[in-house]
Amino acid sequence: MKNYSIARSRRLRSTPYTSRIEKQGVTAYTSYNHMLLPAAFGSLEDSYHHLKKNVQVWDVAGERQVEVSGKDSTKLVQLMTCRDLSKSKIGRCYYCPIIDDKAGLINDPVILKLADDRWWISIADSDVILFAKGLAIGKKFDVKIFEPNVDIFAVQGPKSFKLMEKIFGKKITEMKFFGFDYFEFSGSKHLIARSGWSKQGGYEIYVENTKSGLDLYDKLFEVGKEFDVKPGCPNLIERIESALLSYGNDMDNDDNPFECGLDKYVNLDSEVNFLGKEKLKEIKKTGISKKLMGVVIDAKEINVSKSMELINEKNLKIGELRSAVYSPHFKKVIGIAMLDKPYYEVSQGFKISINYSTFEGKVCDLPFI
């Protein structure tokens, strides 16, 4: 596939780390919340193997925060998600599907409870701030909503714990998964969460003081030499093998949480009030008509740039492929697809056309590994 370059502008802006990753060998970008998100540092496969063995530092500043504070902040945040946050704790992260009144997904952020009346919604790629503002204006909520200057970078991989311990001491290794706390570095406090968009473990550093954050970024590469630290980015192979869903790729506003296998984040029996609750009850009763599943395809290469049709032996469309990549582990293409009822069963066969050739595939459960 021919490469096309990405045009930069303020509208698709650089991050504080862009000049660093360009010296460090970034080769491709995508856009994420109107910002550059690195998509490759040379070979995807080399980066995948490295991530699973060592430690990487990722510029994920495109994961923007929507800060909601004020008297009605909890009411607004709860209104937007079908996950019950009534027992949520300060210092914890919560993966929360955000849905509209029709139960269509709008985003799938991690929400951080900073205080009883202050939240950060750490968003996937859609302008959640506009949804929050619209709701708050319409409901006359007493809240303040804005995008703070927070530029996240992540430290991911099995050796991330050893590396971070060298800088922040033992305490940082004792933090639980999806916990966060504040850690000092060169005179600044940084919010650091044990989280990140890989299944290899690690941290996300929510940098508010850019200068100190850049110093920390550099320090990680200095101290990390013994762990073979490298720059990296969310890895398509690793994230599909681990079935980390990507909003906009695997699911969008035409899908509801049940169709996407997010049942455990839907709390219909709770007392709390959220958009789409009645609609979700109705869907639960009548059942879903499509479902997100894994697929394995007997092919060596694929590039997904829009939905691709899955066809059965009668040449009927039975679903669409939304993300896929060649997996060196399975030695096949693996992907995430939305299958129509009744075809979302494990072992359902299908055909797919890739570059004008037809390949065979099978439906399977998620995650792959």
Place this chain on the structure above:
Amino acid sequence: MKNYSIARSRRLRSTPYTSRIEKQGVTAYTSYNHMLLPAAFGSLEDSYHHLKKNVQVWDVAGERQVEVSGKDSTKLVQLMTCRDLSKSKIGRCYYCPIIDDKAGLINDPVILKLADDRWWISIADSDVILFAKGLAIGKKFDVKIFEPNVDIFAVQGPKSFKLMEKIFGKKITEMKFFGFDYFEFSGSKHLIARSGWSKQGGYEIYVENTKSGLDLYDKLFEVGKEFDVKPGCPNLIERIESALLSYGNDMDNDDNPFECGLDKYVNLDSEVNFLGKEKLKEIKKTGISKKLMGVVIDAKEINVSKSMELINEKNLKIGELRSAVYSPHFKKVIGIAMLDKPYYEVSQGFKISINYSTFEGKVCDLPFI
């Protein structure tokens, strides 16, 4: 400047025209409403000269539509814009700043009135659909809001009129600026507006029937040979010379319409109810504290990938550059900048650092040409 490639996916998806423009020589993309928007076909300067003399066909499918219909649709659309739409007519396009309750800009779409209770908001790069949904839910408006399958391509340049006449006859040349009507091609009706994101004149075709739209796309290149038709895209040089503002580049949610020189689209004396009306009255009384102006810089090259500081002779920051390009017409860099009060005066001098060298510049009025 080194080139970095753009990573494709369903989240930053292709348009129906992507495979065509890739055969036709597109070299760079940007993202626009989660879609690929072509940014260059080789030399920006060659494309600029060609656009000003001939005719080009542009894939601008990233200019998505937010369809608002139903009983309260007019109320909702009016609520979102400070432009008085009470006398708007079916068959007309309206350039409308969309603002929030603090008068901060959210988008600057062209709004098409399709019927008394049906509108298309043809958006710049932000998820206006989420703002509209939030407001409608909060206000309990009786409306239907969705993104229809509409993929615009534009025909731009002085010879666009002759070219379109060859296909659609004299009637299409009689349409007024910002008017639209339906025209038949190969069995389908296409909404065609006399509009487009250049000052060279032309049309935008709102394609709903993809197959017929692709046929029309191909037909334009077939018939257009005598006018030297070429593929193209919004041209950075042409659009800055003409001062066509770009949301996300030149202005964003921290700016209000008065600061951006959009005064004529602010109807404070009207009877209609819109967000931010009281705030705008207040701003009108107290005055603005910054203003969007043109700038001319004694330099031969520039790449803007985020805001760039403008400094005065006392080394104080007096504003920020938001878009800029080398203009072959002026033989200098020209740009659009937000200047702080009291520095937004014509002839105000400043210094700017480009690639670690300092250049001199001057503030001027918009547009340049």
